[in-house]
Amino acid sequence: xxxxxLLFEGLTQLDMTGPYEVLANAPGFTVDFVAKTSDPxxxxxxxxFVPTQTIASAPPCDLLVVPGGPGTDDAxxxxxxxxxxxxxxxxxxxxxxxxxxxxxxxxAGLLRGKRASSHWRARELLSRxxxxxxxxxxxxxxxxxxxxxxxxxxxxxxxxxxxxxxxDAAKLxxxxxxxxxxxxxxxxxPKTSEPAVVQRxxxxxxxxxxxxxxxxxxxxxxxxx
Amino acid sequence: xxxxxLLFEGLTQLDMTGPYEVLANAPGFTVDFVAKTSDPxxxxxxxxFVPTQTIASAPPCDLLVVPGGPGTDDAxxxxxxxxxxxxxxxxxxxxxxxxxxxxxxxxAGLLRGKRASSHWRARELLSRxxxxxxxxxxxxxxxxxxxxxxxxxxxxxxxxxxxxxxxDAAKLxxxxxxxxxxxxxxxxxPKTSEPAVVQRxxxxxxxxxxxxxxxxxxxxxxxxx
Numbered sequence: 001x002x003x004x005x006l007l008f009e010g011l012t013q014l015d016m017t018g019p020y021e022v023l024a025n026a027p028g029f030t031v032d033f034v035a036k037t038s039d040p041x042x043x044x045x046x047x048x049f050v051p052t053q054t055i056a057s058a059p060p061c062d063l064l065v066v067p068g069g070p071g072t073d074d075a076x077x078x079x080x081x082x083x084x085x086x087x088x089x090x091x092x093x094x095x096x097x098x099x100x101x102x103x104x105x106x107x108a109g110l111l112r113g114k115r116a117s118s119h120w121r122a123r124e125l126l127s128r129x130x131x132x133x134x135x136x137x138x139x140x141x142x143x144x145x146x147x148x149x150x151x152x153x154x155x156x157x158x159x160x161x162x163x164x165x166x167x168d169a170a171k172l173x174x175x176x177x178x179x180x181x182x183x184x185x186x187x188x189x190p191k192t193s194e195p196a197v198v199q200r201x202x203x204x205x206x207x208x209x210x211x212x213x214x215x216x217x218x219x220x221x222x223x224x225x
Numbered sequence: 226x227x228x229x230x231l232l233f234e235g236l237t238q239l240d241m242t243g244p245y246e247v248l249a250n251a252p253g254f255t256v257d258f259v260a261k262t263s264d265p266x267x268x269x270x271x272x273x274f275v276p277t278q279t280i281a282s283a284p285p286c287d288l289l290v291v292p293g294g295p296g297t298d299d300a301x302x303x304x305x306x307x308x309x310x311x312x313x314x315x316x317x318x319x320x321x322x323x324x325x326x327x328x329x330x331x332x333a334g335l336l337r338g339k340r341a342s343s344h345w346r347a348r349e350l351l352s353r354x355x356x357x358x359x360x361x362x363x364x365x366x367x368x369x370x371x372x373x374x375x376x377x378x379x380x381x382x383x384x385x386x387x388x389x390x391x392x393d394a395a396k397l398x399x400x401x402x403x404x405x406x407x408x409x410x411x412x413x414x415p416k417t418s419e420p421a422v423v424q425r426x427x428x429x430x431x432x433x434x435x436x437x438x439x440x441x442x443x444x445x446x447x448x449x450x
Binding site: 017031033049052159167168170172175182187190194204 | 243
């Protein structure tokens, strides 16, 4: 079972590193990190990762994993990333989008007629790619796994392992990574966080949302049929 | 508030990348990744990270963060890592160990007379460094924050942000990373996982535990007074 992770500039690294920790511990899984070039790739907060393949050299994969983050807004209007995601996403047995990574799946035409989730702040944008937005943290539609924002990728990766390797494999990894989460506060979604916290995040993220919305419009207009 | 993350070969990357996602989003926080040299550092599963400082060039920090992983067994008997951790850990306002990262804090003499946690499989080893092992997922003793295995670092990082920046800052980050976790299975600790899963992990990890136990003995014997 070979896994290709997309590694683009400005990704939110926990979208990738959370699922990676789970998937790389699954029996028989091998992993590549695919970037545009062989240079290190910088995440939205600055940490740099060394890719193992480029989009020109990447092998086919059984599972394609697409993280999100601010860099998604560039990736969805980048013909190279869109073509790569489309090509690999069509041939892979499974496709896994985390956070706003689902927008790139959408731009690649992989979500038409599908139910899909995304970061709660970006979810409604999926409809512009012909998808039905889901407010599930973990959304499964056939071979397509899409998770909500950032940390939901960890939950979904365990579900993917359970699906592909059996529940015991997933439970073993859960014990290994001591995943019995105890957030110090209730919250984490617009429904569970305090209204003042939600309001502040909406204000803080408004400018980014507008830029993203414009990028999604351009990406939707450029979609292959 | 400057944060130095230790970046040693063979670390478990989610020990680092989980807390990094939280801390790097806290207001006014800057972050460095400190390795022995400026070469990329490989985690236990293969992904490579580019350091931003070396142990020779690293600035002092307000918060020292020490991840764990199989590489801990080498780091705790490496005089360079032990000396660096001791020097930075003594001057930092706060020290944060995740998973078996607490063993390196122990080897550096920072846990004498302190309560500290670690990955559940390694916890009892802390007593050899003069610490009182705690079975808490999040253990706070004065300026010392120690978390249980891997994913507990995310919970603890939110607690650290709450302590240093106020609860509202932590709650905002929790909403941003959609951290309302829903593991697909119960489990994640020896108490909550099924007995057969615990038994399998104990067997699978026995050889590593024995190597680790020997490394801890050597590190404890070499401890500075």
